[in-house]
Amino acid sequence: MTTTxxxxxxxxxAEGFSCPSCVSKIEKQVGRLSGVDDVKVHFASSxxxxxxxxxxxxxxxxxxxVDKAGYAATPSAF
Numbered sequence: 001m002t003t004t005x006x007x008x009x010x011x012x013x014a015e016g017f018s019c020p021s022c023v024s025k026i027e028k029q030v031g032r033l034s035g036v037d038d039v040k041v042h043f044a045s046s047x048x049x050x051x052x053x054x055x056x057x058x059x060x061x062x063x064x065x066v067d068k069a070g071y072a073a074t075p076s077a078f
Contacts (some may be wrong), residue, residue, distance in 0.1 A: 007037055010059055012048040013076040014041070014066060022071065029069035033057045048073060 014026070023041040026048060030039045035056025040049045050062055059075055066073035 006053065006055070007051050008054050010050045010052060010062060011076045012050065012062065012066060012073040014046045014048055014071050014073045016071040017043060017046055025069045026066055026071060030062060030065045033061060033065055036062075047076070 016022075020043050023043050026041050027039045030036060030048070030050060033052070035053040036050060037053070038049075038051040041047075042049070048066065052062065063073050063075070
């Protein structure tokens with residue numbers, strides 16, 4: 001019997017977006033992390049939605065990946 005890992009939905013609020021191409025840079029950087037199932041960046045609202053396994057990748061690691069792409073992000077409740 002196999003069990004599927006628990007996936008959580010995390011929202012980050014990003015700063016520093018200047019153009020729509022920023023979206024793909026962030027999606028690629030965050031999507032490379034082990035445990036990340038899906039990344040959606042919303043340019044107009046500066047929101048980043050990430051589905052991930054918290055046992056493999058923490059929120060701090062997600063924020064660090066956005067930072068590595070050149071943008072600041074903080075966890076957000078909405």
